[in-house]
């Protein structure tokens with residue numbers, strides 16, 4: 400046990416500046432983040448990202464794929480996207496059918512819930528799940544077009560219309576203007592994940608999915624436990640899905656390295672862990688800010704509940720993929736720090752939907768063509784209501800973006816352009832950035848007052864020391 404604890408501490412130790420700079424230097428030589436350099440900062444700020452050349456205002460500073468990431472589970476049921484690169488797949492018809500079926504399910508769940516409420520004499524309850532569920536408060540991309548379906552007057556669609564959409568028997572006008580890559584199913588045979596190409600399927604399989612697949616060809620030793628782990632994550636916190644990716648990816652890399660560094664499990668594990676060792680981490684349940692609806696007197700109980708939920712999730716994952724050689728990686732301490740790392744570093748994955756583009760296109764057609772097309776499209780738009788504009792939502796950990804410090808006077812921002820239709824993080828310069836200057840983003844709404852900014856940054860567990868906060872305090 401002591402040995403295991405030591406090994407977990409070893410994994411969680413902050414890498415010394417020299418090995419950190421070597422790691423990012425090698426990434427830079429390999430072409431990751433051209434024009435940027437990661438280096439240590441004086442004081443206790445750890446590391447930051449610096450411009451290695453001048454950037455013009457509005458220029459792309461960084462475009463980077465997530466190291467690990469997942470679509471939020473609720474969103475996964477309505478938007479069908481590649482689990483590796485987050486591009487939409489299939490066809491407009493298939494996407495519409497999925498969305499409509501999901502809407503039906505949500506409505507029937509709501510009916511069941513209102514029946515339950517009646518059973519509870521009308522009382523409503525809040526549970527821990529409300530605190531730990533993640534990603535329900537997306538605020539990007541929520542501009543709606545003027546073509547919103549009329550949900551008040553909506554008529555139920557016949558079931559066969561949805562089936563015809565899903566099977567491809569019903570082709571909507573102009574949908575061929577929005578071609579999507581074909582759906583590639585998981586090579587392990589699970590129905591949880593689909594891909595846009597064999598390349599994406601192979602990449603995910605090699606990186607982590609071979610251990611996290613619930614299908615018949617999975618390499619996981621107990622797929623029943625894995626199914627329970629995934630259901631538990633869906634019910635409590637999506638972030639557990641991504642934590643499992645980190646663990647599976649590290650185990651798979653360590654196995655490969657072991658064949659090179661023969662018999663040295665520990666050094667193979669440390670080397671395999673390196674991409675995540677670099678991420679800034681704190682223990683999840685001790686770090687998250689106390690939600691406003693939790694009484695400060697109940698703080699300990701709140702944190703203990705979060706720890707308990709993490710422990711339950713980890714136990715399910717261990718039943719599925721535990722191996723003695725990687726015991727420290729599967730300790731609660733490391734698991735809690737992986738989730739804490741996401742809390743402090745992750746970026747929202749947002750991908751605009753081709754379904755919204757499609758309805759906007761129909762809305763913009765010349766009047767005669769529009770009337771003709773709407774005979775087919777309007778019933779679907781009405782059935783969807785505002786959901787026609789739902790987009791892909793998820794969360795990802797990005798190697799370079801996660802090294803960027805916050806400033807209330809940032810010089811860069813995360814911004815998806817029209818052409819950015821995948822899960823890459825895209826950062827644009829908000830003003831000219833000179834070579835040698837630190838590249839900073841704002842983690843919060845920087846237009847708020849200093850008090851509001853401080854309160855919002857409590858979620859990230861630090862007191863801001865940017866030039867603006869220093870001036871204003």
Ligand SMILES: C[S@@+](CC[C@H](N)C(=O)[O-])C[C@H]1O[C@@H](n2cnc3c(N)ncnc32)[C@H](O)[C@@H]1O
Pocket residue numbers: 444445446447677678679743744801802803804805806859860861862863864865
């Ligand atoms: C996403 S990480 C940024 C990279 C981090 N400096 C590192 O060494 O990995 C966020 C953490 O960096 C530190 N940080 C970022 N911006 C800061 C700021 N303006 N003032 C003080 N600390 C900051 C905080 O500890 C914060 O939790």
